[in-house]
Amino acid sequence: MHHLTSHARIGLVAATAAGRRHARTVAAAWPHARLVPGESVADALRTAWSDCDAVIAFLATGAVVRILAPLLGDKRTDPAVVVVDEAARHAVALLGGHAGGGNALAEAVGALVDARPVVTTATDAVDLPGLDTLGWPVEGAVAAVSRAVLDGEPVRLVADADWPLPALPPNVRPSAADPEPADYRLLVTDRLVPPDDRTAVLRPPSLVAGVGASRGVSADEVRDLLHRELTSAGLSPASLRCLASADVKADEAGIVATADALGVPLVTHPAVTLAAVDVPHPSEVVRAAVGTPSVAEAAALLDVDGRTGDAELLVPKTASAMATVAVARHAPRGRLAVVGLGPGAADLRTPRAVAELRRAAVVVGLDQYVDQVRGVLRPGTRVLASGLGAEEARARAAVAEAAAGRAVALIGSGDAGVYAMASPALEYADERIDVVGVPGVTAALAAGALLGAPLGHDHAYLSLSDLHTPWEIIERRVSAVAEGDLVALFYNPRSRARDWQLGRALAILAAHRPPDTPVGVVRNASRDGERVHLATLATLDPQVVDMYSVVVVGSSDTRLVAGRMVTPRGYRWRS
Numbered sequence: 001m002h003h004l005t006s007h008a009r010i011g012l013v014a015a016t017a018a019g020r021r022h023a024r025t026v027a028a029a030w031p032h033a034r035l036v037p038g039e040s041v042a043d044a045l046r047t048a049w050s051d052c053d054a055v056i057a058f059l060a061t062g063a064v065v066r067i068l069a070p071l072l073g074d075k076r077t078d079p080a081v082v083v084v085d086e087a088a089r090h091a092v093a094l095l096g097g098h099a100g101g102g103n104a105l106a107e108a109v110g111a112l113v114d115a116r117p118v119v120t121t122a123t124d125a126v127d128l129p130g131l132d133t134l135g136w137p138v139e140g141a142v143a144a145v146s147r148a149v150l151d152g153e154p155v156r157l158v159a160d161a162d163w164p165l166p167a168l169p170p171n172v173r174p175s176a177a178d179p180e181p182a183d184y185r186l187l188v189t190d191r192l193v194p195p196d197d198r199t200a201v202l203r204p205p206s207l208v209a210g211v212g213a214s215r216g217v218s219a220d221e222v223r224d225l226l227h228r229e230l231t232s233a234g235l236s237p238a239s240l241r242c243l244a245s246a247d248v249k250a251d252e253a254g255i256v257a258t259a260d261a262l263g264v265p266l267v268t269h270p271a272v273t274l275a276a277v278d279v280p281h282p283s284e285v286v287r288a289a290v291g292t293p294s295v296a297e298a299a300a301l302l303d304v305d306g307r308t309g310d311a312e313l314l315v316p317k318t319a320s321a322m323a324t325v326a327v328a329r330h331a332p333r334g335r336l337a338v339v340g341l342g343p344g345a346a347d348l349r350t351p352r353a354v355a356e357l358r359r360a361a362v363v364v365g366l367d368q369y370v371d372q373v374r375g376v377l378r379p380g381t382r383v384l385a386s387g388l389g390a391e392e393a394r395a396r397a398a399v400a401e402a403a404a405g406r407a408v409a410l411i412g413s414g415d416a417g418v419y420a421m422a423s424p425a426l427e428y429a430d431e432r433i434d435v436v437g438v439p440g441v442t443a444a445l446a447a448g449a450l451l452g453a454p455l456g457h458d459h460a461y462l463s464l465s466d467l468h469t470p471w472e473i474i475e476r477r478v479s480a481v482a483e484g485d486l487v488a489l490f491y492n493p494r495s496r497a498r499d500w501q502l503g504r505a506l507a508i509l510a511a512h513r514p515p516d517t518p519v520g521v522v523r524n525a526s527r528d529g530e531r532v533h534l535a536t537l538a539t540l541d542p543q544v545v546d547m548y549s550v551v552v553v554g555s556s557d558t559r560l561v562a563g564r565m566v567t568p569r570g571y572r573w574r575s
Helices: 017-029 041-051 061-071 102-113 142-151 219-232 253-262 271-275 284-290 296-301 351-359 367-376 391-403 422-426 443-451 471-484 501-510
Strands: 010-014 033-035 054-058 080-084 090-095 116-118 138-140 155-159 172-174 184-188 199-202 207-213 240-246 266-269 311-319 323-330 334-340 362-366 382-386 407-412 433-438 459-463 487-491 518-523 531-536 549-553 559-561 564-566
Touching (some): 010 017, 080 102, 102 116, 138 142, 142 184, 207 219, 240 253, 271 296, 351 367, 351 433, 443 487, 443 518
Parallel strands (some): 010 033, 054 080, 155 184
Antiparallel strands (some): 311 323
16 A cells, blocks of 8 residues: 655646646645656656656546556556646546545645545545555455445454554454454454455554664565565565664665665664563674674564564574564554644644544543544544543543553643643553654644734743642742743633732733733634733733633733734844
8 A cells, every 4th residue: 555755756747728727836836746748648647657656637537537547557556646627626536545645635736726625435435444544554355345344234353463443333343242244354464364355454563574684785685585584474564564673784775775665664773772682592793793692683572662562573583695584573552642633723723633533443532622523533433521620530541541452542722732631641651552642733822823923032831720830839930931031821821710820920020021011812712702802011901811811921022013912033134
């Protein structure tokens, strides 16, 4: 399965002046896209098909179908094709919607030329996860099993370990949970299995191949040795998570080229880290050469992050003339994505946040934040929502679900690492869990954009809530910000139970900057009821502030320019 990357070669084909104008718009925005020449449109389209990773044709759909039909091969390797009509009203994902990245390309080019993306792959039409969109390679009877999933037929899920899969439809059931027979199977395994017309195989990233080599080893020798040993052990190269070696081999061309050809990263470790791994076949000769008694076996047993987790050596070190390989299977870990949803508006939610929400089987969050994203979640996603004051319980629940091997998204507003759920969750997350951080647009950034440019120079975030931090410490920090003449952003500035702290903080700042220093209050930034209030240190009435507000107090250099707060950078060219 290949997906388009930022370096993918995109061929643009157009027949008319209007089509070429749209193509130039795309080429100007995407350096990796180019208009493909040809003696005829058909020649240009065939050239783009053979030379590029994806094709955008500004032509009629029927013409594209007639020209490309004889060239179709395998959807896993054919380029994606998107067709855009001459008026740029529609961007149709014609070929390679999932496997080639055509659906995403249609969305992207549609946004660029203001065309409506048209995606007709069946799983997308009914909002089910396509088997080839789950993030892992998929083989076998993909079309047949996908059809069964869509039709609601029983599909047996058989996994050789508890991998953190996304939410799956209710008709896809683990074999242990449903003894009823099923005609179709979805296997999750790194083992080679005999093909049949009713079984699809998902390849989890379970294998790490450790590689050692003499200087100057060829890529052919490394690749041939690795593939031979994987085949002999009955293992699929599609389940390789990475190649691993010693730091001294980070630039070994043959190893680097093999990793590139396999589409996996090359991870290297210091010799001292490798030397600490207990291996079955240490070598003093190797120790004398590179400072560790094992490269291949030790590197295979280490995880990508250098931890010696729950790994089993399946292929002990095996050597050719200049290369050595070993392969270990690593047990799955739960997946915890800590996702910042942004300040509230859907169009300020990042695409990566949406992708993680759709990747999750379990979503944990404050009830009002969960309500914002219910329409994004896959059918079958389990939701654990709770109210205000249950932050620690939410953090513990998310970690417990991930520790049980599930794919979990823990959500928070703004950025999950800024006065939100990341820190309480990560206090409990241990080595059993892979953690993915997804940054979000903070309330402060949203407020700053509405106010103008108040954050143009040094600034500090401060929470005025003394629920977890004694007021004496908060006051000391406010004083430091005041003495440092930093722009101050106050989170949790005021509530019914805490009605005096903001006034005290403003008084501390007023002792160090002029009374006409601009102050901005933004309530419900990007949400219903959004309100922006401008005042000064001398005139601000704390009564206009509540828990839904962010208060921005300028430095002594902050000015109001045409009704906008501006903190100058102080560039020398200004003078």
